[in-house]
Amino acid sequence: MAPTVFIDGEAGTTGLQIADRLRDRKDLELVSIDPTRRKDADERARMINSADAVVLCLPDAAAIEAVSLVENANTVIIDASTAHRIADGWVYGFAEMAKGQREAIAKSKRISNPGCYPTGFIGLMRPLVEAGIVPVDHPVTTNAVSGYTGGGKGMISMFEDEASENHTKEAFRGYALAQSHKHPPEMKVHVGLGFLPMFAPAVGRYAQGMLVEVPLITRSLPNSPSRSHIHDVLSAFYGDEIFVDVKSLEECDSVGSIEPEALNGTNMMELFVFGSDDQVRLVARLDNLGKGASGAAVQNLNIALGLEEKSGL
Incomplete structure (x- = not known):
C-alpha cells in the first residue's frame, strides 16, 4: 500500500x-x-x-x-x-x-x-568552512536577490495586484536593512560559523528564481587560497550529487552576466566560482520555490x- x-x-x-x-x-x-x-x-x-x-x-x-x-x-x-x-x-x-x-x-x-536563501549560502560556504579555507570567525557577507514569490502572498499581491493598497511598480528593492532577518541564525548554525553573517537580501520584479552571492577577498583568508583551489573543494564536495552542480571554471569564465530565473521549475542548484585569485565571487543559483x-x-x-x-x- x-x-x-x-x-x-x-x-x-x-x-x-x-x-x-x-x-x-x-x-x-x-x-x-x-x-x-x-x-x-x-x-x-x-x-x-x-x-x-x-x-x-x-x-x-x-x-x-x-x-x-x-x-x-x-x-x-x-x-x-x-x-x-x-x-x-x-x-x-x-x-x-x-x-x-x-x-x-x-x-x-x-x-x-x-530556507531558500540559506540553501544557497550553506551550499557555498559549508564545504569551505569544513575544509578550513574560511575560518569560523571570518566576517562573512552574503548578498542575494529573489523573485517576489519568496515573500509569500503579501509580497505577491504587492507586485501583481494593481488594486492592492500596497501595490508597487518598483523594479528592485533591498530589505532587512536593520539586520533582523530570520535567516542568519540558520545560516550560522548549519555552516558552523562563530558569528552571524552579514545578510543583504533584495527582491526583484519577477516571480521566482534566486541568486545568492558570497564575495571573498582571498588575501584576508589563511594561506590566500587560489580561485582554483576553492573551486576544487566545492567540486569534490558535490561530485556525486544530482541536484547540486558546480560549474567548471571554463563555464564560469564564459559567463558575462548571470540571471536568476534559469532553474525555475527544477530542484537544481548551480554553484559558480567567478573572479580572480585575489577576489572570488561565489554565486549559487536556484529556484526559491524549487530547491529553495x-x-x-x-x-x-x-x-x-x-x-x-x-x-x-
Whole structure:
C-alpha cells in the first residue's frame, strides 16, 4: 500500500507547488482536507495522525501548533516554516549539506525544510568552512536577490495586484536593512560559523528564481587560497550529487552576466566560482520555490519514506 501524504497548508504558494509535484505519482497517495474544514483543529489533527507523512506549509506559529497535534509516533513531519530549522530534535533537510545528512533525514520523523536563501549560502560556504579555507570567525557577507514569490502572498499581491493598497511598480528593492532577518541564525548554525553573517537580501520584479552571492577577498583568508583551489573543494564536495552542480571554471569564465530565473521549475542548484585569485565571487543559483522550498520538501519526503529520491523532481 502506498504511503499517504497530507499537506497542511496546501492552498499556499509552497503547498500548491508540492501538491503539483505529488498529485500524479503512483508511489504515494496525496490526501487533502475538506476545504471547509481547513481551520478545524480536530479535523486537522485527524488528518495529521492518519497520514504517513505530513508537510507543513504554514506560518511559524501555526506550524508549532500543528506539531503539538501529532500523537502518531510513526508520522513523519516535514516543516517548511522557519520554526524548527535550528531546533533540538529536528534534522535539517538539506541532504547534500554534509556526509551522513541524507541518512539522518531517512531515519528522522522530524525534518525542517531549509530556507531558500540559506540553501544557497550553506551550499557555498559549508564545504569551505569544513575544509578550513574560511575560518569560523571570518566576517562573512552574503548578498542575494529573489523573485517576489519568496515573500509569500503579501509580497505577491504587492507586485501583481494593481488594486492592492500596497501595490508597487518598483523594479528592485533591498530589505532587512536593520539586520533582523530570520535567516542568519540558520545560516550560522548549519555552516558552523562563530558569528552571524552579514545578510543583504533584495527582491526583484519577477516571480521566482534566486541568486545568492558570497564575495571573498582571498588575501584576508589563511594561506590566500587560489580561485582554483576553492573551486576544487566545492567540486569534490558535490561530485556525486544530482541536484547540486558546480560549474567548471571554463563555464564560469564564459559567463558575462548571470540571471536568476534559469532553474525555475527544477530542484537544481548551480554553484559558480567567478573572479580572480585575489577576489572570488561565489554565486549559487536556484529556484526559491524549487530547491529553495517545494522541491526540497519533495526530496526530503522521498528520502524519509524510502522512495526514489528523484521522484517528482
